[in-house]
Amino acid sequence: MSLVIKKLTKQYNQHKSGLTDYSITIEKGVLGLLGPNGAGKSTLMKIIATISKPTKGTLFLDGEDIVANPDKIRKILGYLPQDFGVYPNLNAYEFLEYIAAMKGVGGSGLRKRIDLLLEGVNLTADAKRPIGTYSGGMKQRIGIAQALLNDPKVLIFDEPTVGLDPEERVRFRQLISDLADDCIIILSSHIVSDIETIADEVAIMKNGILLNKAAQPDIIKLVDGKVFEVLVSNDEIAGIRTKHQVIDTSRQKDKTRIRFITRTGQPEMGAIAVNASLEDAYLFLTQNNN
Numbered sequence: 609m610s611l612v613i614k615k616l617t618k619q620y621n622q623h624k625s626g627l628t629d630y631s632i633t634i635e636k637g638v639l640g641l642l643g644p645n646g647a648g649k650s651t652l653m654k655i656i657a658t659i660s661k662p663t664k665g666t667l668f669l670d671g672e673d674i675v676a677n678p679d680k681i682r683k684i685l686g687y688l689p690q691d692f693g694v695y696p697n698l699n700a701y702e703f704l705e706y707i708a709a710m711k712g713v714g715g716s717g718l719r720k721r722i723d724l725l726l727e728g729v730n731l732t733a734d735a736k737r738p739i740g741t742y743s744g745g746m747k748q749r750i751g752i753a754q755a756l757l758n759d760p761k762v763l764i765f766d767e768p769t770v771g772l773d774p775e776e777r778v779r780f781r782q783l784i785s786d787l788a789d790d791c792i793i794i795l796s797s798h799i800v801s802d803i804e805t806i807a808d809e810v811a812i813m814k815n816g817i818l819l820n821k822a823a824q825p826d827i828i829k830l831v832d833g834k835v836f837e838v839l840v841s842n843d844e845i846a847g848i849r850t851k852h853q854v855i856d857t858s859r860q861k862d863k864t865r866i867r868f869i870t871r872t873g874q875p876e877m878g879a880i881a882v883n884a885s886l887e888d889a890y891l892f893l894t895q896n897n898n
């Protein structure tokens with residue numbers, strides 16, 4: 609299965625574009641969309657989910673034009689939008705039955721499927737409570753469950769881990785990796801560590817433009833050998849900022865540990881080379897492309 613997107617542009621109005629000439633090919637597995645606020649992640653996801661139409665460009669799923677024939681993807685789509693609304697008076701079970709009816713999912717297996725999904729998102733014990741009484745993280749989990757209801761082959765999750773506690777994040781990761789062999793899964797976040805633990809491939813975007821898309825190790829290679837850490841006194845920090853790209857600083861007693869990407873090719877005196885991470889590569893790409 610492959611989703612081929614070519615030269616996609618979304619112009620919201622005269623002054624505002626969500627995506628510009630965006631091309632990407634997405635295959636089975638988990639693709640993480642990473643980008644700062646306003647990068648165009650939600651815009652891209654809405655267009656793939658056929659909620660929004662592109663101004664220009666094409667989207668083909670296995671050779672089928674999904675702009676002209678949105679039903680092709682809708683039948684096999686699971687989508688968790690960023691602003692997922694729920695019906696406060698329904699309990700989790702009723703809500704999933706309602707979504708099932710809307711998606712045309714039914715039959716004798718429905719009850720079992722709902723039970724399994726509620727178990728998968730750890731809501732079995734709360735299934736009979738009105739959703740209006742749920743915490744933010746619980747609402748997010750019912751959102752994840754509804755996206756999976758129709759056994760989708762294309763799954764789109766916009767900021768799925770918002771509001772989830774660490775234990776639930778692990779559970780979500782497990783759920784995703786169980787599905788990844790069989791589906792295209794696209795998920796967005798601006799939290800690098802979330803994407804790092806879930807995604808096979810990463811697409812880094814900014815201002816509606818795709819900066820890079822590759823498997824994680826290939827993205828990290830962009831900054832391999834360029835990342836250093838050094839312990840300095842506070843009056844040295846400004847000097848390092850002028851020469852290098854500072855990624856992170858942390859106070860250590862009267863000194864500061866600085867993690868930086870060298871711009872000169874040379875480390876500072878006393879700096880040690882450290883293993884590059886996805887976050888280093890992400891900041892390298894997004895801060896050096898305007």
Ligand SMILES: Nc1ncnc2c1ncn2[C@@H]1O[C@H](COP(=O)(O)OP(=O)(O)OP(=O)(O)O)[C@@H](O)[C@H]1O
Nearest residue numbers: 620624625626643644645646647648649650651652
């Ligand atoms: N309905 C709209 N009308 C006008 N501009 C919009 C609309 N939706 C999004 N935009 C603009 O398009 C750009 C991309 O927005 P989008 O929501 O896709 O980014 P994002 O990467 O999902 O951001 P975030 O991480 O904040 O959710 C932003 O500049 C945003 O202000």
